[in-house]
Each structure stands twice: as structure tokens, then as C-alpha cells.
Amino acid sequence: MHQDVGQGCIVVLTGAGISKESGIDTFRDEDGLWSKFDLEEVATIEAWHRDKRKVLDFYNQGLTWFQGANIRPNAAHEALARLEREWPGEVLVVTQNIDLLHEGAGSKNVLHMHGQAGKIRCMVCETIIDSDMRLDVETLCPHCGARGQLRPHVVWFGEMPLRMDEIYAALDRCRLFMSVGTSGMVYPAAGFVQHVRQRVPRAHTVELNLEPSDGHSLFQERIYGPATEVVPAYIEKVLTGG
Numbered sequence: 001m002h003q004d005v006g007q008g009c010i011v012v013l014t015g016a017g018i019s020k021e022s023g024i025d026t027f028r029d030e031d032g033l034w035s036k037f038d039l040e041e042v043a044t045i046e047a048w049h050r051d052k053r054k055v056l057d058f059y060n061q062g063l064t065w066f067q068g069a070n071i072r073p074n075a076a077h078e079a080l081a082r083l084e085r086e087w088p089g090e091v092l093v094v095t096q097n098i099d100l101l102h103e104g105a106g107s108k109n110v111l112h113m114h115g116q117a118g119k120i121r122c123m124v125c126e127t128i129i130d131s132d133m134r135l136d137v138e139t140l141c142p143h144c145g146a147r148g149q150l151r152p153h154v155v156w157f158g159e160m161p162l163r164m165d166e167i168y169a170a171l172d173r174c175r176l177f178m179s180v181g182t183s184g185m186v187y188p189a190a191g192f193v194q195h196v197r198q199r200v201p202r203a204h205t206v207e208l209n210l211e212p213s214d215g216h217s218l219f220q221e222r223i224y225g226p227a228t229e230v231v232p233a234y235i236e237k238v239l240t241g242g
């Protein structure tokens with residue numbers, strides 16, 4: 001690190017790359033989800049209005065991707081949980097992932113800006129329900145009774161990501177902004193580094209990824225390699241002031 005972070009707030013943005021070594025596919029890598037599914041058909045609000053059945057089929061399959069017996073937090077998730085336990089200041093993980101591997105590793109301060117597996121939401125009454133049930137176009141909302149309006153609690157293209165006020169407030173007070181395992185192709189998350197560079201000049205910014213992301217040149221420090229290697233090593237440095 002080139003700058004003294006003191007005991008200040010650390011914000012860690014995570015993406016699909018952090019969960020890759022736990023066995024969950026990323027979106028845009030060669031073998032990623034968008035090489036097998038057309039995102040316009042399954043991950044946009046227009047797709048939902050056009051063909052709910054297709055969207056729900058995709059997410060019903062997705063339930064099994066997250067629940068495989070071998071899907072466990074890896075050393076990168078564990079290192080971030082360690083950071084939260086041992087850092088004297090605030091640590092906030094802002095994840096684009098819907099998996100619960102940060103929580104599984106022990107992180108408590110986690111914001112899921114693109115939603116969360118294990119929750120569904122009614123498009124009519126907006127009630128959010130803890131549920132892993134398979135949804136179909138006939139399923140009734142247990143709260144308002146609407147038919148075929150229950151959907152996974154995720155954020156599709158064209159929808160507003162969640163908890164944005166809290167996220168920008170944390171970015172405005174951070175001293176270290178880390179971006180881990182994200183391609184930097186999806187906004188507004190991809191714009192966080194620019195936000196920090198412009199609004200919080202005293203903050204240090206670092207990218208940890210397998211390869212340079214789209215916005216890599218905006219980061220003051222860049223470290224490339226598998227998350228299970230580079231994240232624990234970087235956290236050790238942060239905690240020991242190295």
C-alpha cells in the first residue's frame with residue numbers, strides 16, 4: 001500500500017471472480033454463464049415482461065448452482081471475514097454476488113447490491129420472502145395473492161441496484177477501496193472507483209483480479225492472480241501495516 005489507511009473505513013466491492021474457486025461460474029469468462037445463456041433473455045426487466053417462464057426456468061436451475069455440496073467459502077471470503085474481525089475500523093463488503101459465501105465465511109457487514117439467493121419478491125406488493133421455492137408462472141404470492149408475480153430477489157439490467165445510498169455514503173468515508181473479482185463492465189458498481197478517486201482523494205484504491213478489469217487504469221494499485229492467493233496476501237499486508 002502506498003498510503004496510510006489509519007483505522008479508517010474499508011469498502012470492498014466483490015464480484016463473481018471471488019466465488020469462482022468455490023465452484024460458482026462467473027458471468028463473462030469464457031466458460032461463464034453468459035456463454036451458455038443469453039442475458040437479454042434471462043437477466044433484464046424486459047425479459048421478465050416478455051417471457052416470465054424462461055426467466056424463472058433460468059433461476060430455478062440457478063438454485064442448484066448455489067446449493068451444490070461442494071459450494072463453500074474459499075480463502076478469499078475467509079480473508080475478508082478476518083479483515084472485518086481484526087481491523088480496528090469499519091469494514092463493509094459490497095457484493096454484486098447473490099451467493100451467500102461472504103456470510104458463510106463469517107462476514108457480518110455485507111450489502112448485496114444485486115440481490116440475494118434464498119429470497120423471492122412479489123412484483124405487485126413488493127414483499128420480500130425468505131424462500132428457496134421453485135417459482136412458476138402460476139405461483140401465488142402468499143401476501144397479496146397475485147398470480148405469477150413472484151420473482152427471484154435479484155437486480156436485472158434496467159433495474160436500480162439495492163442500498164445505493166448506503167453504498168455511496170460508505171464510499172464517501174472510505175480510506176481504502178478494494179475491488180475483487182469483478183470485470184468492471186456493469187454499472188453503477190463499475191463506477192465506484194471513479195467516484196472514490198474524484199470524491200475521496202485521501203483514499204487508496206486497489207484492484208485484485210485474475211486479469212485487468214475494464215477500469216483497471218483507474219486503480220492506484222493492481223494485483224493480479226487467483227482470489228484465493230492474492231486476497232489473503234493483501235489482507236495480511238493491510239492488517240500488519242506491510
Ligand code: BJW
Nearest residue numbers: 015016017026027028096157158181182183186187210227
Ligand atoms: C477471477 C477469478 C478468480 C475469474 N480470482 N478473479 C451503457 C453504458 C453504461 C451503463 C449502461 C449502459 N446501458 C445500460 C447501462 C446500465 C447497465 C450496465 O451497466 N450495462 C453494461 C453491461 C453496459 N446497468 C444496469 O442496468 C444496472 N442498473 C442501473 O444502472 O440502474 C441505474 C442506476 C445508475 C446509477 C446509479 C444507480 C442506478 C443493473 C445491473 C444489474 C446486473 N445484474 C446481474 C445479474 C444479477 C442476478 C444474478 O446473479 O443472476 O449482476 S448481471 C451480472 O453482472 C451480475 C453481476 O453481479 C454483474 C457483474 O459481473 P461480475 O461480478 O463483474 O462478473 P464477471 O463475470 O463480469 O467478471 C468476473 C471477473 O472475475 C473477471 O474479470 C475475471 O477475470 C475474474 N475472475 N476467476 C479472481 N479465480
